[in-house]
Amino acid sequence: MNSKVLRLNKAGTPIAWLSWQETTTLLVKDLVIWSIGDTIYTVKGGYSKTGRRSSLDLPSIIACDGKVDNHAFTPALSNGLLFARDQQMCMYCGLEFPVKELSRDHVIPTSKGGQDRWTNCVTACRRCNNRKSDRTPELANMQLLAVPFAPNRYEFFYLSNRDVLADQMEFLKARFSPNGSVFA
Template identity: 45%
Template sequence: MDGSAAGRWPWILALDMHGQPYRWMSWQTACHYYARDMVAWSIGERHFLIHGGVCRMTGQRSEITANSIIAIKGRAQRADFLQQVPPLNNRELFRRDRQLCAYCGQRFAAAALTRDHIQPVSLGGRDTWMNVVTACRACNQRKGGRTPEQARMPLLYAPYVPNKAEYLILCNRHILADQMDFLTRHLPRQSRLRLTG
């Protein structure tokens, strides 16, 4: 690939020394790690050839071959890193719930969705992964400041807290097949993302 296609390049999946996924990085950041010899090992089926400048002394053009999944030297996450709770925001919430309204079961565009608190904030509910679901605007307005039981609107699915691997999947819309295979191996058994086809 040529650097002119930079805007179309997928993100590189960064791992710690033990193979735990921890973030997405740009190809430029990956090149920085390669150039400083900070890539411990790499896996993945995709390789990217990045061309640099021309050496004034030799006339040769520099190039780096980067993999789609790389482990960074010196990085080691805690054993419970994959279980840490990722930040809650609407984009990842809607992706977690596959853009399905928890009350009517219909799929909507993100612009037509809202974050619904199962236990309303007005009744002491908190803004956490386990207390929020995706709802269409009509269902959220109909439910109002009530619990699903009070509104007689049963939940069609249960909320859950995504782990770090799920969060990385939710955050990136252009995941390569080898990256998805790698991250899928780190998903909890109950993950809704295992059902994505």
């Protein structure tokens, strides 16, 4: 089974993507305080004296008790997440490319004081990145197609899992930030 279970804290904030084994452990230890979503897998157990087989339905989203972290969340910037945020589209020419043909572009080049952070980085094809070179988009006469933004926690969890199920997507998407226009 490739599908992951979305683990939340008791406030409904995403904490982790879990395997079916990790989810089973939390359910059996009675550490899940609530769950939502469809059953994504049924774990079959052993047989009782009466010949009945035990089973455990795994929901797609579970919440566990524990500390609620209300601190601001900014995920670490990586090319994989950046390219996913921008949907593998060059933010200059608007064409989609395979990952191996993409690069990270600093809107304000690092040599000009720009920082390596979400709000200063976009996905660019190698051709556009070379054309822009060590200049701002204005100086290179190139227009950005979208404003770079840092994904919130919910957007990060969407970006970090290739196989998000429909009910998980519905839960996460309802909490996407308005500036996350790429996800619309």
